[in-house]
Amino acid sequence: MAKQSRRTEILEQRPVNLDGFVEEWPEVGMVAMDSPYDPKPSVRVEDGVIVEMDGKPRAEFDFLDQFIADHAIDVEATEAAMAIEPVQIARMLVDPGVSRNEVLAVSRGLTPAALLEVVKTMNVVEMMQAVQKMRARRTIANQAHSTSARDNPVQVAAEAAEAALRGFRELETTLGVVRYAPLVAIALQVGALAGKPGVLTQCALEEATELELGMRGITAYAETISVYGTEPVFCDGDDTPWSKAFLASAYASRGIKMRFTSGTGSEVQMGNAEGKSMLYLEIRCILVTKGAGVQGLQNGSISCIGVPGAVPGGIRAVLAENLIASTVDLESASGNDQSFSHSDMRRVARLLPQLLPGTDFVCSGYSAVPNYDNMFAGSNVDAADYDDWNTIQRDLQVDGGLRHVPEAELLAARNRAARALQGVFAQLGLPAITDKEVEAATYAHGSQDLPLRNVLEDLKSAQQVMDRGVTGLDIVKALEGAGFSDMAHTLLAILRQRVSGDLLHTSAILTPELETLSAVNDANDYAGPGTGYRPSGQRWEEMKRLRHVVSAQNPEQEVG
Amino acid sequence: MPNPSQVDLDPARDYPLAAHRPDLLRTPTGKRIDDLTMQAVLSGEVSPEDLRIAPETLRLQAQIADRVGRPQLAQNFRRAAELTALPDDLVLSIYNALRPRASTKQQLTDIADELERDYSATLCAGLVREAADVYERRDILA
Numbered sequence: 001m002a003k004q005s006r007r008t009e010i011l012e013q014r015p016v017n018l019d020g021f022v023e024e025w026p027e028v029g030m031v032a033m034d035s036p037y038d039p040k041p042s043v044r045v046e047d048g049v050i051v052e053m054d055g056k057p058r059a060e061f062d063f064l065d066q067f068i069a070d071h072a073i074d075v076e077a078t079e080a081a082m083a084i085e086p087v088q089i090a091r092m093l094v095d096p097g098v099s100r101n102e103v104l105a106v107s108r109g110l111t112p113a114a115l116l117e118v119v120k121t122m123n124v125v126e127m128m129q130a131v132q133k134m135r136a137r138r139t140i141a142n143q144a145h146s147t148s149a150r151d152n153p154v155q156v157a158a159e160a161a162e163a164a165l166r167g168f169r170e171l172e173t174t175l176g177v178v179r180y181a182p183l184v185a186i187a188l189q190v191g192a193l194a195g196k197p198g199v200l201t202q203c204a205l206e207e208a209t210e211l212e213l214g215m216r217g218i219t220a221y222a223e224t225i226s227v228y229g230t231e232p233v234f235c236d237g238d239d240t241p242w243s244k245a246f247l248a249s250a251y252a253s254r255g256i257k258m259r260f261t262s263g264t265g266s267e268v269q270m271g272n273a274e275g276k277s278m279l280y281l282e283i284r285c286i287l288v289t290k291g292a293g294v295q296g297l298q299n300g301s302i303s304c305i306g307v308p309g310a311v312p313g314g315i316r317a318v319l320a321e322n323l324i325a326s327t328v329d330l331e332s333a334s335g336n337d338q339s340f341s342h343s344d345m346r347r348v349a350r351l352l353p354q355l356l357p358g359t360d361f362v363c364s365g366y367s368a369v370p371n372y373d374n375m376f377a378g379s380n381v382d383a384a385d386y387d388d389w390n391t392i393q394r395d396l397q398v399d400g401g402l403r404h405v406p407e408a409e410l411l412a413a414r415n416r417a418a419r420a421l422q423g424v425f426a427q428l429g430l431p432a433i434t435d436k437e438v439e440a441a442t443y444a445h446g447s448q449d450l451p452l453r454n455v456l457e458d459l460k461s462a463q464q465v466m467d468r469g470v471t472g473l474d475i476v477k478a479l480e481g482a483g484f485s486d487m488a489h490t491l492l493a494i495l496r497q498r499v500s501g502d503l504l505h506t507s508a509i510l511t512p513e514l515e516t517l518s519a520v521n522d523a524n525d526y527a528g529p530g531t532g533y534r535p536s537g538q539r540w541e542e543m544k545r546l547r548h549v550v551s552a553q554n555p556e557q558e559v560g
Numbered sequence: 561m562p563n564p565s566q567v568d569l570d571p572a573r574d575y576p577l578a579a580h581r582p583d584l585l586r587t588p589t590g591k592r593i594d595d596l597t598m599q600a601v602l603s604g605e606v607s608p609e610d611l612r613i614a615p616e617t618l619r620l621q622a623q624i625a626d627r628v629g630r631p632q633l634a635q636n637f638r639r640a641a642e643l644t645a646l647p648d649d650l651v652l653s654i655y656n657a658l659r660p661r662a663s664t665k666q667q668l669t670d671i672a673d674e675l676e677r678d679y680s681a682t683l684c685a686g687l688v689r690e691a692a693d694v695y696e697r698r699d700i701l702a
Contacts, residue, residue: 064699070690104629208652215648217611235660237699242691243658245636249684250651252640255613293636329630456701471608476601489598495611496596499587500578501621504637506630516576520628 016233016343029281032264032308032317033120034430037275043082047454048075054113056413059413062231062286067241072328074108081109081280084118093118093327096528100133107327112283115327119279124353125208127316127323132357133526134326136296137507138517138533140358142401143170143333144368146188147375150447151180153425153458154418154433155373157191158441159383161417162410163368164195166386167402174204174375181205182465183217183430183458186475193479193487194417198494198510200503202256204376207239207247214256217472217495221257221503223298223333223364225327227288228262229281232272234374243293250428255498256457257508258298259331260318262287264317266305278308283324293528295506298364299327299337300354303377309340309350319353326359331507331519337365339378348379349390355392355400358533360507362400370446384443393543399535415442416484423482426476430465431457490514561586571624577617586690588614588644615641635683642681658691660700667702668692 011017026035044052050069051058061069089106092098092440110118119127144163148155153440173188175181182449185203192199203213204224213219228234229243234241244260253259262285264278273281282299299321301308308314322334334354341347354362357549366389367379374382381389390404418441422433431454440450472495479488493514497503503510537545553559564584574581575663578593585593587610618641625634643651654671657663663671672688675681695701 063694063700066694074631077651085679101629157601172621208655211652211655212648217608231698240658240660240691240695240700242687242694243655243660246658247638247655249636249639249643250655252618252636253613253643253646253651255611293634293639295633295634323593324616473601473606473608473611476598480598480602492596492598492601496593497578498611498613499593499596499617500576500582500585501613501617501637502576504621505625506633515579518576520571522623523628553700558578 003279011095014343016341016346018342019346020310020467022307024311026277027275029268029276029278030311031277032311032313033116033277033279033320034313035073035275035277035280038116039113041082041086041111041117043078043111045075045079050075050078052442053103054111063240064231064234064288066113067291069282071113077105077109078111079109082111082114082469083304087121088115089118090121090126090200093134094122094126096526099527100524103327107329112280112287115282115283115324116277119323122320124316124319127319128353128357131319131323131326131354131359131531133524134323135357135524136326136329136331136357137360137509137517138524139517140399140401140523140533141169141509142362142366143168143172143361143364144168144374145172145337145374145379146191146368147173147175147373148184148369148447149373149375150450150452151184152450152453153183153187153449154421154437154441155369155444155447155450156184157187157194157417157421158414158444159368160188160191160201161195161413164192164199165405165410165413166367168368169380169401170200170221170361171199171201171301171368172204173201176375177455177459178205179462181213182218182462182470185213186424188464189218189220189475189491190397190421190424190479190487191417193415193422193490196512197490198512198514200510202492211250214251214254215254216470217498218470218474218475220494221412222251223259223261225260226262227260227285229267229276230268230272230274233270234269236270236272241288241292244288247414248292248294252504255501255504257503258294259298259333260292260423261298261302262286262289262292263299263302263335264305264314264321265301265304268307269304274397279320282321282547286321286325286328286330288549289330294330295504296331296333296360298333298335299312299325300364301338302335302364305335305340306339315350315353323361328508329506333361334359336363336378336380337376339371353381356396356398358399373446385548389541390546394546397535397540397543399533399539399543403542404547410441418442420479420482420487423484424478427471427478428465428474430461443516498539513552564585564620567620569620569623569627571627576588577620584620585587585617586614588612618644621691638685639683642675642679645679645681651693654688658688660695661702664702665692668695
């Protein structure tokens with residue numbers, strides 16, 4: 001073996017070299033955003049119908065082409081928009097003198113290949129500048145995962161409370177054992193209420209089951225409604241743009257907020273990318289979402305991040321996904337939700353393009369639990385990264401949606417969540433939660449710190465929750481009956497939101513005061529320096545606090 | 561109560577409706593939002609049916625979506641307004657019927673006819689008929 005330098009030895013041991021990297025291979029779609037097989041932009045309209053798009057006549061449209069041409073693209077605007085040079089549209093995106101609405105007047109007429117050409121002219125700094133302007137909601141927010149490797153409801157409740165207190169406005173859970181879903185979804189809801197009012201919760205499941213939990217009011221919104229960029233992969237996902245559009249209307253018909261999910265790399269991973277670049281296919285997903293009349297999209301590669309992460313320019317393409325979602329006026333829940341790299345430097349570099357400009361949800365799943373408990377296979381950031389996140393916010397004066405919370409407040413919230421769930425389970429006749437479990441959940445970091453539950457009993461009662469038709473109203477009554485009246489009132493207020501439908505609008509969240517904030521009444525007004533959302537006043541004071549900050553007067557004394 | 565179908569909404573003034581126009585909101589059972597109190601819940605006067613959105617409300621929200629330049633979102637709300645009349649299991653079964661290779665063209669046509677005939681759901685019927693045509697052309701019927 002050839003003699004190796006000491007330098008090479010050290011570099012070989014760096015975590016980044018545990019990551020996977022591959023050469024581009026356009027024929028199978030292993031290319032981020034520039035495949036020789038990507039179509040060239042074109043459009044032709046006859047009698048108010050798009051008869052040619054991106055070089056393909058209507059007779060040859062696959063079902064995505066047809067859905068996009070007939071539902072997503074504004075036929076009135078398309079020929080004028082397509083006549084503008086891509087680089088000119090990119091300049092409009094970057095230029096703070098051009099308003100968001102002026103960009104939307106053009107983007108509503110662009111085909112998938114045209115949107116691709118626009119972002120291909122942009123570097124990541126230009127894309128970030130554009131995201132800052134094109135994000136739909138003025139105020140940024142963040143979303144967390146609260147899951148348990150043992151599907152332990154007590155742990156999920158305590159973690160939900162801590163996450164809510166730390167600032168997340170949405171919480172998502174999923175399961176190891178799917179049959180646990182009703183108990184864990186109830187735990188997530190109850191726990192969130194113990195942390196901070198107005199946090200919306202969801203449980204990621206197969207489409208029909210997810211809808212059922214939503215209809216019952218056990219969850220508040222839905223997100224795992226996947227769309228794909230080629231026809232064979234869409235069909236492998238057992239859906240079409242029409243089935244998904246119908247599902248979107250089904251959610252709205254029950255007053256439930258929802259967004260779709262997609263991301264670069266899914267088609268390569270599922271073996272049918274038709275030789276197109278990952279970003280081209282993702283743009284088709286974005287436009288299917290738009291055409292279905294869905295308010296928003298979770299994208300940014302999501303569970304396929306290893307695929308774009310392995311090819312040159314892949315993370316630039318991931319940012320471009322988020323930018324295009326915002327550019328076509330969708331809520332952007334922008335990824336950063338999947339284990340991505342062994343390298344801490346690379347994890348942060350992957351995060352900054354969403355954190356710095358701000359998106360509607362910077363992470364569509366910050367792991368509020370240690371990654372070993374993360375049932376979405378781990379996130380880019382987890383519970384052990386809280387202090388780093390808060391410090392980065394403070395260093396750069398950039399709002400990532402979180403805050404440092406003193407230990408005593410956290411413990412009180414975690415304890416209250418576990419006790420409230422104990423009370424709700426007792427009221428609903430579900431398996432008992434012991435005081436020992438409550439105590440353990442209060443002080444735990446992860447499921448390994450909690451006593452084991454009787455899984456068979458839990459699963460039996462989970463089935464009963466479904467059979468008995470338990471609803472959100474039953475949880476309200478159980479909370480009230482168990483003496484958690486404030487939480488009962490808050491949950492009732494969240495359920496009442498369904499009657500008004502205000503949360504169905506683009507980028508809607510509930511504030512801790514239970515007011516709806518969306519792109520309708522909190523539209524992004526960024527127009528260059530000195531405008532738009534920037535953390536100030538009380539929020540900036542809150543961001544200045546960290547675990548260890550010393551007094552200016554007395555360096556021996558810690559403040560905050 | 562003003563007739564919701566004749567109300568002219570200004571998104572800047574009227575949204576969120578729960579805060580600014582509660583006078584326009586009723587549950588499908590005819591209750592006002594103010595009626596959905598904890599006391600009413602505990603005494604059993606509020607059922608899960610009361611926590612649903614009414615078709616008139618979805619049409620008001622469609623008007624808001626249109627006025628802020630989101631026609632697709634508005635159209636989704638109008639389809640949703642039609643679906644409020646369908647029971648949960650029928651909604652789920654139509655969704656399943658629209659999956660690839662799940663239905664024949666005749667089955668989809670029958671669903672569209674049923675939507676139109678029994679529920680006046682013309683927009684949803686149109687979506688299902690459109691799907692039937694595309695599925696035939698792309699060979700993904702059962």
